Amino acid sequence: MSLRFKTNLLEHTKAVGRWALARGVQAHVRATDIALVLNHGGQALLLLPQFVGQRDGKRLMYFDMPDEHARGFVGWLPYRPLAWDISISKLAFKQLAQRLALRVPATWSQPAQTTAPFLVKRDRGAFGDGMSGPHEPGTAAAPAEVAAEVAAGEFCEAFVSGRIARAWYWNGNLAVLEVLPMPQVLGDGRTTLAALLQQASPEPLSDFAPFAALARLQGLQADSVPAAGQAVVADYRYVSPLNPTLYANHNSLREAAGTPLLQAFADAGTRLWPHIPGAVGPAGKQAAFVLDAIVGADGLPWFLEINSNAQGHPDLYAPMLEALCAPWFDARAIQAAA
Numbered sequence: 001m002s003l004r005f006k007t008n009l010l011e012h013t014k015a016v017g018r019w020a021l022a023r024g025v026q027a028h029v030r031a032t033d034i035a036l037v038l039n040h041g042g043q044a045l046l047l048l049p050q051f052v053g054q055r056d057g058k059r060l061m062y063f064d065m066p067d068e069h070a071r072g073f074v075g076w077l078p079y080r081p082l083a084w085d086i087s088i089s090k091l092a093f094k095q096l097a098q099r100l101a102l103r104v105p106a107t108w109s110q111p112a113q114t115t116a117p118f119l120v121k122r123d124r125g126a127f128g129d130g131m132s133g134p135h136e137p138g139t140a141a142a143p144a145e146v147a148a149e150v151a152a153g154e155f156c157e158a159f160v161s162g163r164i165a166r167a168w169y170w171n172g173n174l175a176v177l178e179v180l181p182m183p184q185v186l187g188d189g190r191t192t193l194a195a196l197l198q199q200a201s202p203e204p205l206s207d208f209a210p211f212a213a214l215a216r217l218q219g220l221q222a223d224s225v226p227a228a229g230q231a232v233v234a235d236y237r238y239v240s241p242l243n244p245t246l247y248a249n250h251n252s253l254r255e256a257a258g259t260p261l262l263q264a265f266a267d268a269g270t271r272l273w274p275h276i277p278g279a280v281g282p283a284g285k286q287a288a289f290v291l292d293a294i295v296g297a298d299g300l301p302w303f304l305e306i307n308s309n310a311q312g313h314p315d316l317y318a319p320m321l322e323a324l325c326a327p328w329f330d331a332r333a334i335q336a337a338a
Contacts, residue, residue: 004246006311007052007072009034011249015314016076019321023329034066036076038321040328047076052311059129062309075312077288078324079279086275087289087308091123091155100271102303105158105294110150111135117159117217120150126307131237133213134159159217160302163295164238167265168313170288170320172273174266176313177253179295183234183242187226194222197234201241211235238292251315264300265291272306283327288316 005011013029016036020027026039036047050062051070062074064081086093094104108114119133150156161182168176185196193215194208208222211234215221218232226232235242256262268291278287290310293301 004072005248006246006313007074009073011314012073012075012312012317015317016321019318023321023325025325025328034073038325040325043328045078045324047078048080049076050074050081050309050312061126062311075316077312078281078286081309082277082279082287084277084306084308087306089123090121090305093303093306096272096275097303100275102268102271103301105160105302105304107158108156111137111156114156114158118156119159120154121157123153123155130154134217134236135213136217157304159236160294160296161233161236162297162302164236164243165265165293165295165301166238167269167291167293168288168310168316169269169273169291170316170323171278171286172269172276173319174253174262174269175319176251176315177256177262177265178250179252179256179261180243180250182236183240184231185226185234187228187230187232189228190225192222193220193224193226193232196226196232197242200234202247203241205241210237236294249315251313253315259299261295261299261301265293268301268303276308281324283324286324288312288320 016027019025020038024040028037029035030037034049034051036049038045038047048064049066050064051066051072052060052062052074053069053071055061055063055069062081063069086096091107094107097104106116108118111118111120114135114137117134117136119131120135122130163179163181165177165179167174167178183200185193185200187196191199197208197211198205212222214233214236215224220226220232237243253262272289272291276287276289278285280286287308288310290307292304292307294304295301
């Protein structure tokens with residue numbers, strides 16, 4: 001199996017090391033707690049680690065202790081984990097996004113109100129926990145395949161087919177952008193859809209259930225045999241075993257330069273930043289955040305949610321550290337001029 005990219009401590013360390021060498025900064029990782037320590041000219045900066053694992057035996061979560069539950073490393077930040085109303089509640093984020101003229105998919109409180117294929121989501125939660133669909137909207141003659149009412153704390157969101165996008169920001173400035181097609185499998189006229197999915201996954205798939213609703217939307221089921229050359233959308237989730245960003249760096253920021261897509265993501269960060277509490281540091285408010293989106297057929301994003309404490313990306317360190325350590329180099333320049 002390919003090594004994972006964003007949860008690989010080595011990839012994070014290499015990214016910090018490249019920046020530190022270029023800037024003449026000393027950097028080391030403390031073995032006792034995996035904290036990152038930077039030193040330059042008698043000044044120091046401490047960045048705190050985060051890890052991912054299953055502390056309760058089932059549900060994935062992020063935490064800051066490198067104990068027996070830690071299974072992956074998800075980055076360093078100069079502050080303790082943050083949580084904001086708009087990062088806790090997906091609906092709160094959507095309300096703010098609409099006020100800021102950022103495009104979001106339609107939402108409904110109950111399946112009976114839906115007018116398009118939809119997902120059922122939890123207002124609070126991460127890693128896609130509790131998400132189901134896409135479901136067809138119900139009619140009087142053909143009720144929706146989900147319960148007549150979703151549970152408390154859930155809502156229905158219009159399913160947007162397109163490309164999966166995730167963007168990382170530091171202090172509202174776009175730093176990393178991933179945009180990839182929804183995973184697909186290609187039929188050969190002989191192999192079942194379930195077998196095609198297994199062949200496409202670098203990990204064993206124990207259950208077809210997470211892929212069933214999307215297959216039904218395309219008129220297929222586990223034992224269906226797609227025709228030779230038939231492309232089948234296999235998943236729509238970012239946290240998917242079929243998502244290649246798990247195993248390689250797919251930052252497309254440079255490739256997207258000058259495009260309306262990149263401008264839309266950059267504008268989103270600029271509009272949201274004044275509404276983000278952040279953390280107070282030596283240079284004022286500071287925060288990293290991540291936006292999840294789907295890029296529609298028109299090439300522009302539909303924003304889904306904001307994450308205040310998301311999985312870090314190694315490419316975020318250069319702009320983040322440059323901003324955090326700017327006073328070190330400004331002070332050196334002033335001294336040299338004197």
